[in-house]
Amino acid sequence: MISLTDVSKSYPGGVTALASVSLEIRRGELVAIVGPSGSGKSTMLNTIGTLDRPSGGTVRIDGYDVSKLSDNQLSALRGTRIGFVFQHFHLAAKVSALDNVADGLLYSGLPLSERRRRARAALDRVGLGHRIDHEPHELSGGERQRVAIARAVAGDPPLVLADEPTGALDSVSGAGVMELLHDLHGSGTTIVIITHDREIAGSLPRQVRMRDGRIVADSAALTGVA
Amino acid sequence: MTAPLAAARMRPRDVMRVGAVGLRTRPMRAFLSALGIAIGIAAMIGVVGISSSSGAELDRQLSALGTNLLTVSSGQTILGEEAKMPVDAEAMIERIGPVQAVSAIGEIPQAKVYRSEQIAAAQTGGLTTYAVRLDLPEVLGATLRSGTWLNAATQTYPAVVLGATTAERLGVSAAGPDAQVVIGGERFTVVGILEPVALASDLDTGALVGWPIAEDVLDYDGHPTTLYTRADETRMEAVRSVLAGTANPEASNEVDISRPSDALAAKQATEQAFTGLLLGVGAVALIVGGVGVANTMVISVLERRSEIGLRRSLGATRGQIRTQFLAESLLLSAMGGAGGVCIGAVVTTGYAVYKGWPTIIPAEATAGGLAATLLIGAVAGLYPAIRASRLSPTEALATP
Numbered sequence: 016m017i018s019l020t021d022v023s024k025s026y027p028g029g030v031t032a033l034a035s036v037s038l039e040i041r042r043g044e045l046v047a048i049v050g051p052s053g054s055g056k057s058t059m060l061n062t063i064g065t066l067d068r069p070s071g072g073t074v075r076i077d078g079y080d081v082s083k084l085s086d087n088q089l090s091a092l093r094g095t096r097i098g099f100v101f102q103h104f105h106l107a108a109k110v111s112a113l114d115n116v117a118d119g120l121l122y123s124g125l126p127l128s129e130r131r132r133r134a135r136a137a138l139d140r141v142g143l144g145h146r147i148d149h150e151p152h153e154l155s156g157g158e159r160q161r162v163a164i165a166r167a168v169a170g171d172p173p174l175v176l177a178d179e180p181t182g183a184l185d186s187v188s189g190a191g192v193m194e195l196l197h198d199l200h201g202s203g204t205t206i207v208i209i210t211h212d213r214e215i216a217g218s219l220p221r222q223v224r225m226r227d228g229r230i231v232a233d234s235a236a237l238t239g240v241a
Numbered sequence: 242m243t244a245p246l247a248a249a250r251m252r253p254r255d256v257m258r259v260g261a262v263g264l265r266t267r268p269m270r271a272f273l274s275a276l277g278i279a280i281g282i283a284a285m286i287g288v289v290g291i292s293s294s295s296g297a298e299l300d301r302q303l304s305a306l307g308t309n310l311l312t313v314s315s316g317q318t319i320l321g322e323e324a325k326m327p328v329d330a331e332a333m334i335e336r337i338g339p340v341q342a343v344s345a346i347g348e349i350p351q352a353k354v355y356r357s358e359q360i361a362a363a364q365t366g367g368l369t370t371y372a373v374r375l376d377l378p379e380v381l382g383a384t385l386r387s388g389t390w391l392n393a394a395t396q397t398y399p400a401v402v403l404g405a406t407t408a409e410r411l412g413v414s415a416a417g418p419d420a421q422v423v424i425g426g427e428r429f430t431v432v433g434i435l436e437p438v439a440l441a442s443d444l445d446t447g448a449l450v451g452w453p454i455a456e457d458v459l460d461y462d463g464h465p466t467t468l469y470t471r472a473d474e475t476r477m478e479a480v481r482s483v484l485a486g487t488a489n490p491e492a493s494n495e496v497d498i499s500r501p502s503d504a505l506a507a508k509q510a511t512e513q514a515f516t517g518l519l520l521g522v523g524a525v526a527l528i529v530g531g532v533g534v535a536n537t538m539v540i541s542v543l544e545r546r547s548e549i550g551l552r553r554s555l556g557a558t559r560g561q562i563r564t565q566f567l568a569e570s571l572l573l574s575a576m577g578g579a580g581g582v583c584i585g586a587v588v589t590t591g592y593a594v595y596k597g598w599p600t601i602i603p604a605e606a607t608a609g610g611l612a613a614t615l616l617i618g619a620v621a622g623l624y625p626a627i628r629a630s631r632l633s634p635t636e637a638l639a640t641p
């Protein structure tokens with residue numbers, strides 16, 4: 016599903032956020048990425064999500080070599096194959112939960128009625144079927160993150176990338192969100208989660224540890240899965 | 242093994258919906274920047290509309306009054322004295338073939354007009370007494386506001402018809418046996434009051450008395466000072482060329498001939514030049530409105546960076562982001578344009594109705610205004626839209 020080969024990323028000013036990272040994640044995996052602040056976790060996830068292009072190396076997502084795709088094709092790849100979950104939700108204010116989720120399908124070419132139908136189904140899936148008319152400010156933090164997850168999965172993407180999805184939540188809401196992601200994994204979605212929470216990281220089947228832009232440990236390598 | 246990827250096209254309805262997001266979330270700001278455009282468009286529609294309506298009114302007036310009137314006035318001698326036309330000038334002009342009708346007035350400078358005997362002699366008030374022929378209203382298309390015109394009987398009595406301005410200055414509101422004024426020291430009864438006379442505005446400040454009574458009691462010498470001539474519309478130039486010689490064979494160079502409808506048309510031309518200037522002011526207002534929209538769009542893009550990043554992560558292409566902000570800018574200015582056309586139309590209608598003119602809101606001006614609006618919207622939105630589309634998704638998402 017994801018294949019990074021010697022991927023590096025440096026920013027102007029001499030910051031090397033990624034230094035020759037190679038990583039293989041297969042379809043259906045649930046992976047935690049851990050590491051100290053500034054170690055390059057977000058940079059790697061954005062590179063996987065094709066939001067950022069690497070300075071060097073090869074990134075293959077679902078079989079596509081990202082460096083060979085145009086902006087239009089990359090956008091289509093993101094729209095159809097990848098769902099994003101952010102630490103700060105990124106929900107539109109003054110817009111109902113239903114339409115926030117339906118907006119996740121805005122660029123799919125589906126008509127509005129179909130987008131809303133799928134949005135309703137996605138909200139049911141995250142247990143917010145009774146909150147579809149609520150606007151973000153009328154929802155708790157945990158509920159907001161569940162709306163954001165519903166938006167990420169409304170189009171049934173095979174890959175979900177989550178950058179600290181529980182970072183802004185208390186432990187109870189965080190546990191609810193993790194349960195959702197586990198369910199999603201159970202239904203076959205490949206999931207990559209950045210987390211600072213040792214407990215959460217420990218509960219996931221595979222952990223990748225980063226430091227100074229390199230992968231310093233990978234639990235899959237120890238058990239010989241990859 | 243991998244299928245080709247292509248982003249789906251957005252439906253026009255979705256483009257509109259997304260373009261309206263900024264307007265919905267910040268309605269006050271949208272309203273104010275649309276207002277800037279609206280004021281510019283309203284100014285332009287109003288200026289064009291009012292000037293067209295006034296033009297239509299003039300055309301209506303001219304076709305009602307006719308453009309075939311020629312005015313012959315006695316003018317001045319080489320020595321600067323008031324020239325005199327012969328007493329039989331009217332009769333001579335009547336003999337010119339294409340001439341249809343002639344009427345005459347004679348100014349009586351020594352006969353001053355007062356409200357009553359108590360008013361000091363120095364206060365003439367700019368009013369003039371004229372001896373008039375009975376057919377004057379027909380030839381000039383003049384109408385009465387109150388009372389009646391002079392007739393064969395009243396022209397021999399101390400009876401007077403007042404011009405519109407004269408009646409106002411003297412404080413005479415209606416004709417009748419009680420309404421009396423003093424002319425040349427004699428009491429005259431006001432039998433009628435004229436509406437303003439478009440083709441002979443001198444009469445508005447006149448007090449009009451019958452030819453016989455003027456000769457009897459006001460020391461009038463019987464020489465006409467102005468002749469009004471209606472002639473065949475197609476032969477105006479021919480009539481004009483012989484008129485001076487006919488009116489005063491001895492001193493044709495002293496005679497002034499004018500066509501009052503030309504003066505009205507010339508006045509309209511001056512007004513049109515002024516309209517051009519006002520239109521320029523309106524255009525400046527419109528451009529200022531456009532700058533307001535551009536400013537709003539730049540701020541909108543700055544504020545909504547994280548939204549842009551999110552949309553990119555949801556699969557929006559650069560082109561779709563560009564389209565979104567361009568659509569927002571076009572919507573903003575189109576709203577302003579539509580509002581401006583409405584305001585301009587209401588102002589024009591209100592002013593025309595107040596003035597009693599026919600209301601004309603030219604379709605070309607409306608269409609041109611709306612087209613200008615869309616052009617401004619496109620120009621104002623282009624730069625912010627391109628900037629929005631060039632944002633890197635990760636940087637956009639990183640902004641709180």
Ligand SMILES: Nc1ncnc2c1ncn2[C@@H]1O[C@H](COP(=O)(O)OP(=O)(O)OP(=O)(O)O)[C@@H](O)[C@H]1O
Nearest residue numbers: 026027030031032051052053054055056057058059
């Ligand atoms: N746009 C940028 N320009 C310059 N340097 C950047 C930029 N984005 C990230 N960096 C640098 O790259 C390095 C890796 O950043 P990254 O955001 O990937 O860290 P992280 O592991 O996600 O940290 P955290 O856990 O705090 O989110 C950091 O040193 C950061 O300062």
Ligand SMILES: [Mg+2]
Nearest residue numbers: 056057058178
């Ligand atoms: Mg990070």
